[in-house]
Amino acid sequence: MKRATLWPDHLLPEHSVPPPWPGREVRLDGTVTYVRDTPATASGAEPALYVHGLGGSSQNWTDLAGLLADRLDGQAIDLPGFGRSEPGRSYTIPAFAQRVVRWIEHSGRGPVHLFGNSLGGAVSVQVAALRPDLVRTLTLVSPALPFLDFRRSLQGRMLPLLAIPRGERLAAWRLAQLAPEAMAQQVLEACVADLSRICEQRRQEALEEIRVRYEAEHYAAAYVRTFRGLVSSFLRSYLPGAGSLWRLAGAVRAPTLVVGGRHDRLVDVRVAPQTARAVPDSRLLMLDGVGHVAQVEVPRLVARAVLGLLAETGDTARRSDMAG
Template sequence: MESYGAVTGAGVPLGAQEWPARRVPVDGVDLLVRDAPGAAADLPPALFVHGLGGSSLNWTALGLLLNDTVRGIAPDLPGFGRTPIAGAAGINEQAAVLVELLEREIKQPAHVFGNSMGGASAVALAAQRPDLVASLTLISPALPHPRVSASALWFAALATPRLGPVVLQRSRRLPFDQRFRASLAMVFGDPHSVAPEVRATYEAELRRRDGDPWVGQVTVEGAKSILRSSLAPPRRSLWADAAKVECPVLLIYGGKDRLVDPRIRTKAQRTFPNAHLLYLPSSGHVAQMEHPQQVERAFRQLIS
């Protein structure tokens, strides 16, 4: 069991508490996996999947709120958090890692939560292996969008062979504090509403990850994968996968999301056969961090 010295207990915001961590060999790499503390062993299993640039720490508050209902695990996918990169890092590769992790660790249908690119990987997982998924909770999933947005142009720039490395190099030359403020503004609807302890935990993780040599590579590969998914023909797209998902699906979109256009929620609700929608007007891209109580209540309603 690994420990990283985070404080826990009464008086500490849920999002600043840290779950115990261990290593699980999956797909040729020792995946860091966190277990939600306090969950009974006989509870239904849950899998929490972070997005591009995220980590298992993105699920801390929500997993603790639900630890009387599900037994959650949250991995750092290859190239993210504290797991080194291993091969390609696209949506399909992540789905394959999740399949192996579920078969190794859980061996029964799990409630799967996915945010952003992790939401896209969760959709691919559910379409390929419906026997492993009891429900899907998708928070701002990175599904193809017909409208060109600033974020789409950014992903396209990163995915361009010569332009992508230049964009990343110029970004990394900026002082960390400037990049951190930009990250807060990009993912949170209201960065000023984030509890100081949660902000400090988020900053510490980003600062630690800043020194990982594979950060640029995995970011570019993730951007390429998202771009490829948006250009895929209809019969091979993530929307085709979504139409195959028969388990209950909770769709969560934030009205202040700067990375995923929340207007896509209408198409998403129409496409998934058994979809339920939660729209949070004041939330950004990571509703599970910004409004975990609302996400918790919606999930409880989904499975009740």
């Protein structure tokens, strides 16, 4: 593990607030996966794939994907049951990882620069460990890798819901009791350390995403079942067996950037450094005063770290080609 290198800020595009990138529905293995495309703005750009966290969507990557568009030809997917994708049959880490693998294979763009936030980070670790041929580099933002002290997460208060038969019905009832505006505010407060960094346009977009959830009858069940699958993966990671996310992290061979916020209220702040220690070729960036979605809250800082990773690994690849 080493410290992440930051690309000079003045070499990034000027500040802007782009609208969400255009999306499309793609039928994959019998169900619809929703995909947003962030086209490259320069020749020679390499393919990238962005994977959101629990309760999130492809829209969580709008700013970062735009900042990286001169180097990366980006796609962001909605996982099954989230955003505008249709529900899936299973909501486990392996099931989501298989969907990501299938999308990379279907799109014919692999290997990709793979990005994952929170749940998407855990999914991306599994993809990178089991299918190294599909991953050029790996960037993990507040990855939801296992921790057992749920007092360190606001989501710990959801644990009793998992013990209730048909807990998703209770979750759906609770969702119906809150106005979309109140829910959007709660989500922002849970995920972002400094709300002054979120402009009015992004707040309105977050509200619209909440309204999409309210219209999707499957959303509450998808959320609860995914949370149940995530907790199960945490518990299995401390037992013998090949499915441990920590053992998978140790098997990742792609050059990796790990970004963590010191004010993360959803994932134990100790997880990001532990992830960087577990992945053999890793770089760590810990951000003061930043919460769970650094790519939303401080996208330029995250972009600088990603560009530092790309510069380093690009130079390494060129030296390898010359040596060959």
